[in-house]
Amino acid sequence: MANVSIVLVSHSSKVVEGIRDIIKQMVPAVSIGIAGGTEEGEIGTSIDKITKAIEEVHSVGGVLVFYDIGSAKMNAELAVELNEYENVHIAEAPILEGAFVAAVEAGMGKSLEEVQVAAEKNDRR
Amino acid sequence: MVLNVANTVKWMTLVNEKIQENKEYLTELDQAIGDGDHGINMARGFQEVEVKITATDYDNVSDLLKDVSMTLLSKVGGAAGPLYGTAFLKLSMEVKGSETLDFPKFKSGLQEALAGIKQRGKAEKNEKTLVDVWEPLVDYLNSQDSFNAADFESAAKEAMEATKDLEATKGRAAYLRERSIGHLDPGSVSSFYIFSSLAEVLKEGD
Numbered sequence: 001m002a003n004v005s006i007v008l009v010s011h012s013s014k015v016v017e018g019i020r021d022i023i024k025q026m027v028p029a030v031s032i033g034i035a036g037g038t039e040e041g042e043i044g045t046s047i048d049k050i051t052k053a054i055e056e057v058h059s060v061g062g063v064l065v066f067y068d069i070g071s072a073k074m075n076a077e078l079a080v081e082l083n084e085y086e087n088v089h090i091a092e093a094p095i096l097e098g099a100f101v102a103a104v105e106a107g108m109g110k111s112l113e114e115v116q117v118a119a120e121k122n123d124r125r
Numbered sequence: 126m127v128l129n130v131a132n133t134v135k136w137m138t139l140v141n142e143k144i145q146e147n148k149e150y151l152t153e154l155d156q157a158i159g160d161g162d163h164g165i166n167m168a169r170g171f172q173e174v175e176v177k178i179t180a181t182d183y184d185n186v187s188d189l190l191k192d193v194s195m196t197l198l199s200k201v202g203g204a205a206g207p208l209y210g211t212a213f214l215k216l217s218m219e220v221k222g223s224e225t226l227d228f229p230k231f232k233s234g235l236q237e238a239l240a241g242i243k244q245r246g247k248a249e250k251n252e253k254t255l256v257d258v259w260e261p262l263v264d265y266l267n268s269q270d271s272f273n274a275a276d277f278e279s280a281a282k283e284a285m286e287a288t289k290d291l292e293a294t295k296g297r298a299a300y301l302r303e304r305s306i307g308h309l310d311p312g313s314v315s316s317f318y319i320f321s322s323l324a325e326v327l328k329e330g331d
Contacts, residue, residue: 044162044202070160070297074207074245078198 004106004115005031005057006099009050009067009076013037019096027103031057045072050079054088062087062112064102064119066095087112093119126272128226130183132326137178137193139322141171144315154311158298162203163311170201170209185224190217204296205312208242208255215241232266239263246295253293253305255312258284262320278324285309285317 006023008016013036020032033053038044045067054063065080065088067073073090080088089112091098102119110118128136144151144167152164174196183189190213198210219237220230239259243249248256261284265277286309293305296312 038202039199040202042162042202043160044166046199046202047207048199071202071204071207074204074211077245078207078210 002059002061003030003109004061004102004112005033005059005063006102006106007033007035007050007053007057007063007065008095008099009045009053009065009072010036010095011043011045011068011070011072013041015068015095019099022096023100023103026100027107030103030106031059032099032103033057033063045075047075047079047082050076051083054079054083054085058085058088060087061106062089064088064106064112064115065090066093066099066102066119068095089116091116091119126228126231126327128186128231128327129224130186130189133186133189134178136323136326137171137174139326140319141175143318143322144168144171147314147318151311151315154309154314157308158293158301158305159311160203160297163205163315166202166205167315170197170206173200185222186226187217187220187223190220193217204246205315208246208312211241211245212238212259228270228272231272232263235259235266236263248295251291252295253288253291253298253310253313254295255310255316257288257291257310258313258316258320261287272327274324274328278321281317281320281324285313288313 008019010016016034016036020034023032033056035049035053038046057063065076067076076090098119102115105115105118148164148168152161155161155163174193177192177196178189194210194213194217198206216234216238219234220226242259243256248254250256250260258281262281265280288310292303293299298305
C-alpha cells in the first residue's frame with residue numbers, strides 16, 4: 001500500500017513551499033502537494049489549485065489536507081466535496097506542526113486514519 | 126414575482142455594476158476589520174459572472190444560477206468565494222430544472238442558500254457575517270405571501286446596518302474582538318448589493 005500523501009493549503013505560496021522544505025528534509029519519501037495563494041499569485045486560496053495539488057499526489061494510500069486560516073478550510077472542503085474524493089481527509093491541526101507529524105507517520109507506512117489521528121493529537125506541539 | 130433567465134441576467138449585471146462602483150468602499154470596510162481584499166475579490170468575481178452569463182444561452186434559471194456559483198467559487202479568492210459560491214449552488218440545486226422561479230420557489234431556494242452559507246462557514250446569526258443579512262431576509266420572506274420589492278430592499282438595508290453594532294465572532298474580524306464593533310461587516314454590505322439589485326430588477330418588472 002502506498003504511503004499517505006499530504007497537501008498543504010495556505011494563503012501564501014511561500015508558506016507552503018517553506019513547510020514542504022522543512023518536511024522534505026526529514027521525510028523525503030512522502031509526496032507533498034502544495035496550493036498556496038490565488039490563481040493570480042495573490043494572498044488567498046483557490047479551489048482549482050487545491051484540486052490540482054490533490055490530483056498530483058493522490059494515491060490509494062489517501063491524502064491528508066492541512067490548511068491555514070479563513071477561506072483555506074472552506075475551499076479545501078469544497079475541493080474535496082466537488083470532486084467526491086473518498087480517501088481525502090482534512091486535518092484539524094496547525095499546518096506546520098500537524099503536517100510534519102503526519103509526514104513522519106505517513107513515512108512509516110501508517111494508514112490515512114492513523115496519520116490523521118496522530119496529526120490532530122499533535123503532542124509534539 | 127417571477128424570476129426568468131432574462132431578469133436573472135439583469136439581476137447579476139446590476140450586482141456587478143454596484144460592486145464595481147463600490148469596490149473602493151468595500152475595500153475600505155474590509156481594511157478596517159479584515160484583510161482588505163473584499164472589494165477586489167468581489168469585483169473580479171462578478172465581472173467574470175457577467176462575462177460568463179451574457180455569453181451563454183440558458184433554457185432555465187437553475188442552470189444560469191449554477192454558472193454564477195461555479196464562477197464565484199473559482200474566481201473570487203477570499204472567504205466570499207466559497208460562501209457566495211455555496212449560496213448560489215444550493216439555490217440552483219433547490220430549483221433544479223426550473224425555467225422560472227415564482228415566489229414560493231424563490232423562498233425555498235433562498236432558505237437552502239442560507240443553510241449552505243451557515244454550513245460552509247460554520248456560522249450563526251449575530252456573529253457579524255453575511256448570515257446577518259441572509260437570515261433576517263429569509264425570515265422576512267417566510268412571513269410574506271407575495272414579493273414586495275421596496276419592503277424587501279429596506280429589510281436588507283436594515284439588516285446590513287445592524288451589523289455595525291455587532292462584535293465579530295466569525296471570520297477575520299473575530300481576531301479583533303471588541304475592536305470590530307462600530308464597523309459594518311463588508312460581506313453584509315456586498316450581500317445588500319445583491320439583494321437591492323434584485324429588488325430593483327423586480328421593481329422594474331412590476
